[in-house]
Amino acid sequence: MNSVESKPNVKFKSVTIISNPEISPNVFLLSFKRDFSFRAGQVLGLALLPTDDARLYSMANGENDENIDILYNIKPGGKLTPSLAALKPGDTLWITVPFGSYQGAAEPAYWIAAGTGIAPFTSMYRSGMGGNKILIHGGRKLDSFYFSKELIRDFGPRYVRCCSQQEGEGVFHGRVTQYLEETEDLPEDQKYYLCGSAEMVVECREILLTKGIPFNNIIAEIYF
Secondary structure (H helix, E strand, O other): OOOOOOOOOOOOEEEEEEEOOEEEOOEEEEEEEOOOOOOOOOEEEEEOOOOOOOEEEEEOOOOOOOEEEEEEEOOOOOOOHHHHHOOOOOOEEEEOOOEOOOOOOOOOEEEEEEHHHHHHHHHHHHHHHOOOEEEEEEEOOHHHOOOHHHHHHHHHHHEEEEEOOOOOOOOEEOOHHHHHHHOOOOOOOOEEEEEEOHHHHHHHHHHHHHOOOOHHHEEEEEOO
16 A cells, blocks of 8 residues: 655565455455564565565554455556566565554544555454444545445444445445535544545645644555
8 A cells, every 4th residue: 555665775575475366446455474463554565576675555454364465556657566466376575574653543533544545444443443433435436445345344334435436325425525524523532544645644634623633633644
């Protein structure tokens, strides 16, 4: 999900791809065996070769799951994702250790995502942190709501899908920003976690601030 160049002297280790299916048009879910611990919400670097720059992605699996799951979409002209999509079971991928301070917590909160920005929240939910959260996910089309079957099952009305280009039963027709603008009584004493593009994060933050949410209660993760 995140993709930025790695720092010099990053240490890699190799992993073997277990699966890499296309779960939606140009969106893939890459998996390999987990042999390390991490905190839900953290990222790790991926590279095709240990001499390459790492590109950073959030994990979508739970902290105790057997496999690591990486949700990503193909970026036209991207440095890594077109090659990632060509990987098959048995192929080798190089990864860094997980890191990052964007992590889940036990207290009630709002999780607000766009596109593949749902990945860290899925990791938090699969790690047992979803029971007191409101999850708001924005996508252009109805096939953009990854993991929606389990999220609908476990979140019920606390899972809000916002679709900007198509209409569907139980789906808010409009962008996440529109949903936030139309939502009244957002609690000022809760945390609001944002994950998406820079534009999405900035717009959502401004809306929350105008509704009286303290700046320090808004925690953001940007992907590129």
